[in-house]
Amino acid sequence: MSRPATGCVADAQRQLLGPGGPRRDLTLRLQLDQGERDALRTLGKDSAFREATARWRSCMRQAGFTTAKDPQRLAAALHPDTPLPEQPAARADVTCKHATGYLERAYARLAALQQRWLDANPQPADQWRSLRQRESQAATKVLNNE
DSSP: OOSSSSSHHHEEEEEEEOTTHHHHHHHHHHHHHHHHHHHHHHHOOOOHHHHHHHHHHHHHHTTTTTTOOHHHHHHSOTTTTGGGGGGHHHHHHHHHHHTHHHHHOOOOHHHHHHHHHHOOOOHHHHHHHHHHHHHHHHHHHHHTTT
């Protein structure tokens, strides 16, 4: 991944983020993206998430969809050319997610794992916020013609 080093976009980024800011911004984006990937990888091992998926899978079996392992695989197996409301598996998926509280449980677990990563790696998020604040202050000056 790269960013423009010259031109008006690069000039604007340097003005908003300060010297070295565009490079630091990219580095922080990559670090935070790694944290997201780490949290997602850990999610599959999380017992509360696995229990939520098991409840969803049981509901799907009761609805007649015995091969559905998890919502991600089910979504990947849906027919892209058929509208979702016309696909029985998609309708059952939504019904089972609602009936089991799957989305609330799954996203709560993902949020907890993301927070755990952030707690263990506070520097990228702190630096990200600092860059965003600098960016906001610089943008306000430009917009106010200062």
